[in-house]
Amino acid sequence: MVSWLYPEMELGIVGLPKSGKTTLFNSLTKGRAKIHAFGPTALEPNVGVAKVPDSRLDGLQAILNPRRIVPAEVKYVDVTITRENRDDLGSDLRGYLRTVDAFIHVVRDFADETIPHIKGSVDPVRDIIALNTELALSDLAILERRLTRINDSLKGAKQQERDSLLREQTLLSRIKPVLENEIPIREQSITKEEARILDNYQFLTSKPILVLLNIGEAKLPHAASLEEALRPRYPQLKVAAVCAKLEMELTQLGDADAAEFRAALGMVEGVIDRIIRLSYEVLGLLSFFSIASGEIRAWTVTKGTPAHKAAGSIHSDMERGFIRAEVISYSDLVTSGSLREACNKGHLRLEGKNYTVQDGDVITFLFSV
Numbered sequence: 613m614v615s616w617l618y619p620e621m622e623l624g625i626v627g628l629p630k631s632g633k634t635t636l637f638n639s640l641t642k643g644r645a646k647i648h649a650f651g652p653t654a655l656e657p658n659v660g661v662a663k664v665p666d667s668r669l670d671g672l673q674a675i676l677n678p679r680r681i682v683p684a685e686v687k688y689v690d691v692t693i694t695r696e697n698r699d700d701l702g703s704d705l706r707g708y709l710r711t712v713d714a715f716i717h718v719v720r721d722f723a724d725e726t727i728p729h730i731k732g733s734v735d736p737v738r739d740i741i742a743l744n745t746e747l748a749l750s751d752l753a754i755l756e757r758r759l760t761r762i763n764d765s766l767k768g769a770k771q772q773e774r775d776s777l778l779r780e781q782t783l784l785s786r787i788k789p790v791l792e793n794e795i796p797i798r799e800q801s802i803t804k805e806e807a808r809i810l811d812n813y814q815f816l817t818s819k820p821i822l823v824l825l826n827i828g829e830a831k832l833p834h835a836a837s838l839e840e841a842l843r844p845r846y847p848q849l850k851v852a853a854v855c856a857k858l859e860m861e862l863t864q865l866g867d868a869d870a871a872e873f874r875a876a877l878g879m880v881e882g883v884i885d886r887i888i889r890l891s892y893e894v895l896g897l898l899s900f901f902s903i904a905s906g907e908i909r910a911w912t913v914t915k916g917t918p919a920h921k922a923a924g925s926i927h928s929d930m931e932r933g934f935i936r937a938e939v940i941s942y943s944d945l946v947t948s949g950s951l952r953e954a955c956n957k958g959h960l961r962l963e964g965k966n967y968t969v970q971d972g973d974v975i976t977f978l979f980s981v
């Protein structure tokens with residue numbers, strides 16, 4: 613989806629019933645949504661945000677000593693699969709999934725006899741393949757319906773409409789057999805113009821996926837090797853292993869107690885922070901920083917956003933009345949040690965509205981309305 617502004621971007625947490633989706637959601641958002649070992653959970657999705665950890669904010673704090681620091685946020689939606697005995701995506705759920713920008717696929721890799729696995733056994737690779745196949749089948753159904761409709765429309769179409777229908781037909785007919793060979797749309801080579809046509813369909817296999825292996829306590833010491841084992845199989849996907857249950861319990865403890873538990877259990881620090889950062893990456897997002905009224909704030913835009921649109925993410929007046937952007941890169945600012953020194957060294961650049969904002973830019977927008 614072509615969208616400059618962050619609030620529309622969200623990740624849908626998907627996976628088989630009882631794979632640990634809500635447990636992970638609570639760990640990420642420090643939430644307290646209900647967890648159930650048995651039976652279906654509520655219909656409504658859980659929605660929450662996580663603050664995006666960013667060591668550059670600490671770097672800016674050390675130099676600028678602001679009153680307040682406001683990190684970026686990323687939004688999660690925990691989508692519940694309602695019927696306990698179903699292992700496919702229901703049609704209403706599928707419709708909902710079309711609206712999210714990326715998926716976190718929670719894959720069960722914990723053993724617990726009190727929580728039956730819907731497929732009878734724990735087998736993460738099988739579950740990853742099954743979801744990918746389902747997403748592909750859902751897209752193929754849409755492709756086929758659209759191709760049939762195009763064929764019908766072509767019969768009575770005028771020249772101009774005909775040309776655009778034919779272009780679309782060529783594109784969809786090219787994508788379809790590749791998808792039938794299980795190559796998701798996001799891995800197919802598609803031009804920008806073609807992507808705009810495809811955007812209308814919100815294809816599920818065009819969305820990025822972060823695979824989260826939900827491992828049990830017993831597998832904690834092998835977290836890294838379990839991730840490594842999956843990576844070559846899914847080179848295009850980001851993969852992370854986490855013990856969601858323990859992470860959720862730790863978010864409910866104080867920092868000191870949590871650190872002690874972590875050490876005792878041999879858990880790696882910062883897994884949840886890493887997952888939040890990975891979420892931000894799969895969404896293709898970057899942060900720029902503003903410094904105003906004693907406040908440093910991280911703002912979120914998609915990669916490739918021009919300066920005037922970035923200004924609009926702060927305030928629509930800034931976009932409308934955009935004059936120019938004063939930009940210093942984070943690394944130049946930090947190596948200079950102060951704003952004044954960075955300016956003395958000539959690191960402050962004046963950029964126009966079409967400047968492409970870079971990750972870590974510290975920007976002041978000049979505007980007039």
Ligand SMILES: Nc1nc2c(ncn2[C@@H]2O[C@H](COP(=O)(O)OP(=O)(O)OP(=O)(O)O)[C@@H](O)[C@H]2O)c(=O)[nH]1
Pocket residue numbers: 627628629630631632633634635636646647648649650651652653692693722723724727826827828829855856857858
């Ligand atoms: N042993 C163990 N249990 C876990 C782990 N993660 C989740 N669980 C348990 O699995 C059960 C289901 O967890 P949920 O987070 O509700 O799973 P879900 O995918 O949201 O389930 P539905 O929304 O009903 O599909 C709960 O009893 C959790 O405590 C884990 O890493 N280890």
Ligand SMILES: [Mg+2]
Pocket residue numbers: 633634635653690692
């Ligand atoms: Mg749930």
